[in-house]
Amino acid sequence: MKEILRAVPQPHASVSVADLRVDLNGAGIPIVDEVSFELAAGEILGLVGESGSGKTTVGMALLGHSRSGLRITGGSVCIGDKDVLRLSERELRAVRGKSITYVPQDPGTALNPALRIGTQLRESLKGQPATEADVLQLLSDVKLPTVPAFLAAFPHQVSGGQQQRVAIAMAFASRPAAVVLDEPTTGLDVTTQSHVLDTIRRLCAKHGVAAVYVTHDLAVVATLANRVAVMYSGRIVEIGPTSVVLTEPTHPYTRALIRAVPDLDGPILLQGIPGQAPAPTSRPKGCAFLPRCPMSIPACMAAPPSLARVAPYHDVRCIRSDVRVQAAVTAGRESASVERIGPPLLEIKALRAFHGSAEILKGIDLALAHGCSMALVGESGSGKTTLARCISGLHKKIDGLMYYDGQILAAGSRNRAVESRRQIQYIFQNPYASLNPRRSIGEAIAAPLREFESVSNEELRRRVGEVLDQVALSRRAAQQYPHHLSGGQRQRAAIARALIVNPTLLVCDEVTSALDVSIQAVIVELLDRLQQERGISMLFVTHNLPLIRSVAQQVAVMQSGRIVELGAVKDVLSRPKAAETTRLIQDAPHFRQA
Amino acid sequence: MDWYKDSVYARLVVRRAILGVLTLFLVSLVVFSATQLLPGDTARAVLGRSATPERLEALRAQLHLDDPAILQFARWAGGLLSGDPGISLVNGKPVAELIGPRISNSLVLLGLVGLFGIPPSILLGIYAALRRGRRSDSSVSVVALALAAAPEFVIAIGLILLFSTVVFQWLPPVSMIRPGMSILDRPDILVLPVLTLSLVCFPYIFRMMRASMIEVLESDYMEMAKLKGLSPARLVFLHGLPNAIAPTVQVIALTFAYLAGGVVVVEYVFAFPGIGQGLINAIATRDIPTIQCIVLALAGFYVAVNILADVIVVSVTPRLRARAWQKP
Numbered sequence: 001m002k003e004i005l006r007a008v009p010q011p012h013a014s015v016s017v018a019d020l021r022v023d024l025n026g027a028g029i030p031i032v033d034e035v036s037f038e039l040a041a042g043e044i045l046g047l048v049g050e051s052g053s054g055k056t057t058v059g060m061a062l063l064g065h066s067r068s069g070l071r072i073t074g075g076s077v078c079i080g081d082k083d084v085l086r087l088s089e090r091e092l093r094a095v096r097g098k099s100i101t102y103v104p105q106d107p108g109t110a111l112n113p114a115l116r117i118g119t120q121l122r123e124s125l126k127g128q129p130a131t132e133a134d135v136l137q138l139l140s141d142v143k144l145p146t147v148p149a150f151l152a153a154f155p156h157q158v159s160g161g162q163q164q165r166v167a168i169a170m171a172f173a174s175r176p177a178a179v180v181l182d183e184p185t186t187g188l189d190v191t192t193q194s195h196v197l198d199t200i201r202r203l204c205a206k207h208g209v210a211a212v213y214v215t216h217d218l219a220v221v222a223t224l225a226n227r228v229a230v231m232y233s234g235r236i237v238e239i240g241p242t243s244v245v246l247t248e249p250t251h252p253y254t255r256a257l258i259r260a261v262p263d264l265d266g267p268i269l270l271q272g273i274p275g276q277a278p279a280p281t282s283r284p285k286g287c288a289f290l291p292r293c294p295m296s297i298p299a300c301m302a303a304p305p306s307l308a309r310v311a312p313y314h315d316v317r318c319i320r321s322d323v324r325v326q327a328a329v330t331a332g333r334e335s336a337s338v339e340r341i342g343p344p345l346l347e348i349k350a351l352r353a354f355h356g357s358a359e360i361l362k363g364i365d366l367a368l369a370h371g372c373s374m375a376l377v378g379e380s381g382s383g384k385t386t387l388a389r390c391i392s393g394l395h396k397k398i399d400g401l402m403y404y405d406g407q408i409l410a411a412g413s414r415n416r417a418v419e420s421r422r423q424i425q426y427i428f429q430n431p432y433a434s435l436n437p438r439r440s441i442g443e444a445i446a447a448p449l450r451e452f453e454s455v456s457n458e459e460l461r462r463r464v465g466e467v468l469d470q471v472a473l474s475r476r477a478a479q480q481y482p483h484h485l486s487g488g489q490r491q492r493a494a495i496a497r498a499l500i501v502n503p504t505l506l507v508c509d510e511v512t513s514a515l516d517v518s519i520q521a522v523i524v525e526l527l528d529r530l531q532q533e534r535g536i537s538m539l540f541v542t543h544n545l546p547l548i549r550s551v552a553q554q555v556a557v558m559q560s561g562r563i564v565e566l567g568a569v570k571d572v573l574s575r576p577k578a579a580e581t582t583r584l585i586q587d588a589p590h591f592r593q594a
Numbered sequence: 595m596d597w598y599k600d601s602v603y604a605r606l607v608v609r610r611a612i613l614g615v616l617t618l619f620l621v622s623l624v625v626f627s628a629t630q631l632l633p634g635d636t637a638r639a640v641l642g643r644s645a646t647p648e649r650l651e652a653l654r655a656q657l658h659l660d661d662p663a664i665l666q667f668a669r670w671a672g673g674l675l676s677g678d679p680g681i682s683l684v685n686g687k688p689v690a691e692l693i694g695p696r697i698s699n700s701l702v703l704l705g706l707v708g709l710f711g712i713p714p715s716i717l718l719g720i721y722a723a724l725r726r727g728r729r730s731d732s733s734v735s736v737v738a739l740a741l742a743a744a745p746e747f748v749i750a751i752g753l754i755l756l757f758s759t760v761v762f763q764w765l766p767p768v769s770m771i772r773p774g775m776s777i778l779d780r781p782d783i784l785v786l787p788v789l790t791l792s793l794v795c796f797p798y799i800f801r802m803m804r805a806s807m808i809e810v811l812e813s814d815y816m817e818m819a820k821l822k823g824l825s826p827a828r829l830v831f832l833h834g835l836p837n838a839i840a841p842t843v844q845v846i847a848l849t850f851a852y853l854a855g856g857v858v859v860v861e862y863v864f865a866f867p868g869i870g871q872g873l874i875n876a877i878a879t880r881d882i883p884t885i886q887c888i889v890l891a892l893a894g895f896y897v898a899v900n901i902l903a904d905v906i907v908v909s910v911t912p913r914l915r916a917r918a919w920q921k922p
Contacts, residue, residue: 063821068812096823109814113913114836124822154912170822 013078014210015039015062015100015178020075022057022066024280031070031280032057032234034307039178039210044201046225046242047214048257050516051487052277054234056105059180059214061085063100064092079177098126101171103181107163111155117166118151124170142169142199161192165199172203178210185220189379189543194587197224216516218261219546219589222246227313230254233277233288236307240314250316253289260521262546264573264590270550272522276486287318295320343406345370345537346391346505351400353383353390360386362561364400368505368554373531373538375548375569377584378558385509387558388541392426392507405504422452425498429510431490435482442478445497452501467496471526488519492526499530506530509541524550545588549573557581602915606908607901614897621893622674625886626667640683640880653683657882674890680883689887693872697891699777700868703787704853711792712799712846719803719842720830726808734800742797750790750863757786769866777867787864791857795849802845806838813837836910843910847903851896855888 020035032054039045049055057070064084066072077084079099087095096102101124104110112120121135136146142165144150155163164184171179181200185193201224204211213225221228222242229239230251238251249255259271275292284290286301293300299319307315310322344367353361361383368374376384389395391402393413402409404423410416425448428434435444445464449455455463465475471492482490491511498506508527512520528551530536540551548555548569555572557565557580565578576582637653638645653659658666673680679689722731741749758767769783777784810816811834819833858870865871869888876884908914 060821065817065821067817093823093825096821098823102818102821104814104818106814110818112815112819112833112837114910115833123824123828126823154916156913157916 013038014041014043014080015212016076016078017058017062018076018078020058020061020077021073022054022061023071023073025069025071027281029280030073030234032061034235035075035231036307037229037236037239039212041177041208041210042205043227044204044211044213044225046221046228047212047231048216048218048221048228049231050216050257050277050518052233052279053231055214055216055231056182058231059102059182059212062178062180062212063096063102065096097124097176098174099176100178100180101174101176103164103167103171103179103184105183105186107155107167107184108160108187111163111166113155115154116151117153117155117158118148120155121151121166121170121173124173126174128174138169138173141172141203142166143195144169161188161196164188164192164196168196168199168203172207172209175207176209178212179204180212180214182214183216185217186215190545190584190587190589191379193220194589197589200224217589218246218258218517219263223589230257233283234280235288235304235317236315237289237317238315239307240311240316244311244314250310250314250321251289251318252293252295252320256292256294257518260518262521262524262544262550264546264549264585264588270521270524272520272525273518274522276488276519295323344368345372345405346409346539347403348391349401349403351387351390351398351402353386353395353398355386355397360561361390361398364561364563366556366563366566368537368539370504371531371535371537372554373527373540373552374554374556375540375542375552376556376558377542377545377548378580379584380543381560382558383561384541384558388426388507388509388539391505391539392424393421394426418452422501423504424507425501425503425505426507427491427494427498427509427511430514431487431494431511432482432514434494435490437482439481440478441473441480441482441485441493444482445478445493445500448497449500463500464496467500470499470530471496486519487515488522491515491519491523495523495526495530503536505537505539507539507541510543511540512547513542513544520547527551545573545584557584602908603905606904610901610904614894614901617897618890618893622671622886622890623667625889626670640882656681656683670886674887679887682881682884684879684881684884689883692884693869693888693891696867696869696872699866700854700870702777703784703791703866703868704850706784706788707791707795707853708850710788711795715792715796715799716803716839716842718796719800720807720835720838722800722804723807723811724830726811731804735804738797738800741793742801745859746790746794746857747859747863749793750786750860753786753790753793754863767864769864771867783864787860787866790860790864791853794857794860795846795853798845798849799842803838803842806841807834810834810838839910840907843903843906847899850899851892854895854899855892 016038018036020032021030022032023030035058037045047055047058057066060066061072062077062084064072064077064087072085075085079095082095082099084092084095084100111117118135121138122130132148135151136148139150140146144162144165150158155166158166167184184200185196188196197220200211200213203209213221215221225242227240228242228245229236230245230253231237232253238245238249238254245254246258249258256271256273260273262270273292278284278288278291284301286303287293287296287305290296290300297320305317305319307317308321310316346366346368348364348366351361351364352359364387376387378384386395390398390411391409393411393416396412396415398411404420407420409420413421435441442464445467446460449460449463464478468475468477473489473492473496477485477489477493482493485493512523515523524547527538531538538552540548542548552569554567555569556563557572557578559580565572565576565581572581573585576585637650637657637659641649641653658669670680677690681687682689682692718734722734725731754767755761757765765785766783767786769787771777771780771783816829816833819829824833855870855873858874860866861868861871862874869891873885873888876888
C-alpha cells in the first residue's frame, strides 16, 4: 500500500510543485527540500509550520523568488504549463503579478509608503486597460470604500485591515491562476481577521484561483483550507485534506502541534512540544523530528523518511505512520471557580487613562483575588494594554483609584514604594526586544534583584540558578546572551527575570503572541504551574480568545476603554452576555469544529 | 488668517521662514558684536598702529563708534533692511556694489554644480546600491573615498594640470574676468570650478544615496514590487527613489551651504570672483561692513537652502503631510 508519491505535473492542475529545493547560498545546505504538491483551480492549500520550517521560503519560491542568501536549486513549479523556475528574467516578470501573485504578511511595510493606493492598485493590473470604474470595482471586491478619494490616499492613512484588503485586491486584480498568501492575517485582530478570511475565501471561489495560504495558525487553516500541508524542518511531513489531517493526524509532529493549539471548544490543558526544531545546518541524519519524537525507534535514525501514502490523498513522512495512536484526549481541568473570600489583591475603581487629550480608559472597575489569574481580552485599541500598563506603573496619566493589598497604588512606578514595585512585575510581549542584547541572561535576571535587595554575589548566583530551574532553562543559560537563545527560551528568561524578586502579581502582556504554538503551550504550562505552586496572581493581556481557557479563571472583556463583561472564564465563554463577547467568540477561528 | 492652514507646504515654509528670520537676527547680533568686541579702539584695530589721529577720528565718525551700541546696531540693521549695507572701508564704494556681482557669480557656480554635479552623484549612488558587493560597487566607492580624502585644492590643481596645462590645454586655468563683465559671458572659465566642486560634493551625496538606497532595496515593499513583476526602471525610480532620496536631500543642502562659503581655497586656486574670495579679501583688509554683509548673506543662503530641502523632503514623504484618511 505504501508508494512513494512522485508528484507528476498533471494537466488539470493549476499549480504543480515537484521536488522543490532551496539552498543556503553557497553552502549546499537545503533549507527546503523534496517539496511537492498540486493544486486545482479554486483549491486552497494551507501550508502550516512553525518559524524556521521553510513555509515562507516555499511560498516565495512559487513566484520564482528567494530571499537574499537563499537560492532555488532544484525542482519545478508549474503554473499552468509554464515552469516558473525555468523562465528568463523578462518572462518571469510577465508571470509574476499576472499568473501568480503574492499577498504579504505585513501590508504596513509591504505597501509602498510613498505611492498612492490607486497607483499601486493600477500597476497590479499589469497594463490591462482600466477605467477608474474598473479600479473602483477592485475596491468593491474586497469591500473597501469605492470612492476616488480612497485611491488618492497613501497607505499610512488607512487602517491595518484596510491595508491588507488593498494588498488582497492587488493580488486578485489581474485574475491570476494562483495566489500565495503569506500569513496575511497576522497582526490583525480577530474580527478583522475573520472579515479578511471571508474575502479570501470568496475571491478564490469566485475567480477559480488556486491559493497557497502560508500560516502558523492551525485554526485559520481549519476554517479556510481544503487541504493542509504541514512542514517541519524544510520538508512536508504530512499532507492531506484538512478535515482528515486535523482529526486524524498521523505524523507525530502534526499530532503534537494540534495538542498545542488552544481552542475554544477543545481541552483546557495545552501540551507543548519539548525541545526545538533543528537548524538547517544541524539536522540529524535520520528523521528531523527524531529528537522531539515520543515514538521514535532506532530505524528512525537511519535515513530521512520519504513521503508515503497512508490513505487516499493523505501522505505522511514517517516510517511509523502505520502505528495507530489513540488521540490522547487530555481531560480538561475544570477551571477552579475562584470565589475567594477576603479583600482582593488588586482593586481598581473608576480608573480613567489618557494619551494626550484622548481618553483611552473610560472608567474601569476591577477586582482581582489573591492567587487568581485574570485575562484581559479585546480588540486592538480596546485599552487592554493601557490598563495593564497603568497597573504596573508604566502609564501614569491617569485618574481614579487603584488599591494593591489594601494600600493605595500610586500612578507611575516612580511614585510607588519599593515594596509595591517589587510585588508587581511586568512581562513584555516581545522577548526579542525586551532583553538587553549586551547583557548576559544571568545579568539580566539579576538586575531586578540588585534593585530591591542587597545580596552577596554568591546569593545572587544561587537565586538566579533557582529561577532558571523554575522556568526550565539550563543553568548554563546564565552565561549566554539573548541571541544564543530561541524565542521561547528568551521569554522564559524574561519570566525568570520577573520571578526572581518573588512578585505577587505578574502582568503578562501578550507574552506568547511572538512565539510558535508549540512554544506558546510550553510557556502557558509554565505560567500555570507557577500559579499553582507559588500562588502568584496574574493579569494576562491577550487578543487570543481560545488561549484564555488555558491561562485564566476570570476574564474581563474590554471594548473602547470599558469593561463590557467580567466573570468566570467558562461562564463568559459558554454564556456570553455582552454583544462584544459574542462577536469575539464568533470571529475567533474554531478549529476542532471543521 | 487661516488661509495657510490648508497647505502643508505653506505652513512649513511660513514656520521655517519665521525661524530663519530669527536665525538671521541672531547671526547679525553676533556679527555686529564682533565689531564691538574688537580689543581696544575699533578704529585703531581697523587702521593699524600707524594710523594718524585724523584718520582715526574720521573712521570713528563714519562708523558712528561714539554712539551707544544699540543705536549703532539699529542704524546698521536698518540700513541692511533698506538694502544699504554700508560703505566699504577700503575704497569707499557701497558694499552692495562690491559684493553684488560676487554673490551672483557664486550662485551661478552653485547652480551649475547642482545641475551637473548632483544628478550623476545620485545616479552613481543608486547604481552602486543595485550592484552592492560587486566589483563595480567597490570601485565607485573607492573613488568616492579617495575624493573625500583629497583636500579640495588638490582636486582643483589636479584638474588644472590635466585639462589646462600639462596634459591637455583645453580650458583656461584661471577664471578671471574683467570688472563689469558677467561670468556667463565666458562659459569656458566655469568648467573647471564646476567640475572641482562637483567632485568635492560627490562622495557625500554618493555615499548617502547608496546607503539609503540599500536600505530601501531590502524593504518589504521593494520585495513586494518585485513580486508584482514590475520593470526594473519602475522598481528603482518609482518605488525606490522617493523613499531613499530624503536623507540625501538633507546632505545636499548641507553640502551646498558649505560650498557657498567654505570653498575659498578653490576660488583662490582659480582666481574665481566669488563670495568666498570676497570674504577673504575683506578680512585681509579689515573691511568690517563688507565682512558683516557677506557673513549675513551666507547665513541667509544657509537658511534658504535648508527650507528648500525640507520642502522637498516633505514632498517625497507622504507620511509628513497627509493625515489619516476619512470617508468623505
